[in-house]
């Protein structure tokens with residue numbers, strides 16, 4: 001066997017033995033690099049006679065091509081093997097049974113659970129779910145809700161304002177979901193029975209206040225709507241939500257620009273233990289505000305207050321959830337602590 005044949009055999013064996021791209025590159029350099037074995041052979045051509053150079057040169061080129069092809073083929077094989085190994089390691093067998101531990105499964109956030117529960121209760125009472133933008137105009141968030149110019153709620157310490165847009169209009173992060181009711185009155189001929197769950201934003205942050213919090217508001221507008229209807233709707237909701245057969249509510253006179261008369265509503269409960277119990281006890285817990293829709297607000301909604309009446313209410317979801325689940329700190333809702341989620345989710 002000639003020296004070229006021997007070199008060919010040994011290089012092909014080294015290429016076949018390379019089990020990763022690093023080893024293969026080392027073989028390539030040792031054969032075809034500047035000081036490689038094949039390159040050194042090519043350098044000997046210069047000292048040969050023309051006859052020798054022709055035959056030897058052709059043989060060396062055959063060797064070089066054979067080595068190059070073997071290197072390319074081996075690299076392709078190694079690359080495919082690496083891909084197959086990853087596919088094998090990372091393949092998820094979707095036919096496997098669900099993981100046993102509930103903690104490893106995804107969970108519904110308690111606020112989402114509360115929203116689903118409350119909207120289902122009102123849906124069963126014939127209410128539709130309405131939605132609207134989180135970024136609102138000053139008009140829909142304040143003016144159309146009968147907030148006079150200069151009202152403190154319009155100030156920066158309470159409300160998140162955006163910089164004025166090209167029209168000089170300053171939008172806000174809505175401070176309540178009430179703008180949706182105005183938009184619905186503009187768009188829909190009564191009777192209206194809507195529930196509006198959603199995120200709301202205020203410049204406030206402590207153990208019971210978060211800059212982003214959740215509200216559910218409701219609105220009924222019809223030819224006849226009165227405080228007795230309002231009271232019934234809220235009592236039915238509370239009995240179902242707090243899972244009690246009877247509920248004692250207290251309507252305390254209050255004031256909101258968008259309702260007249262306005263009330264703050266307490267529900268009787270027992271606060272003597274670690275968890276508040278509803279439907280019993282002699283304590284009171286404020287759960288929501290409500291009232292008859294102010295005539296100005298009906299007018300802003302395009303309705304004639306001599307023809308239509310309405311009532312509305314609003315409740316802070318996070319507060320309700322804290323009551324229902326007995327949670328001490330509102331901020332835990334938004335810390336995304338898996339331990340908390342596992343416990344409450």
Ligand SMILES: Cc1ccc(OCc2nc(C(=O)N[C@H]3CCS(=O)(=O)C3)cs2)cc1
Pocket residue numbers: 176178179181182214215217218219256258259288289290291293294297311312313314315316317
């Ligand atoms: C067109 C329209 C007309 C009337 C409306 O009345 C919505 C109402 N909301 C309340 C209320 O007390 N809300 C607060 C409860 C706790 S909170 O989350 O801080 C907001 C009373 S009446 C809404 C829209």
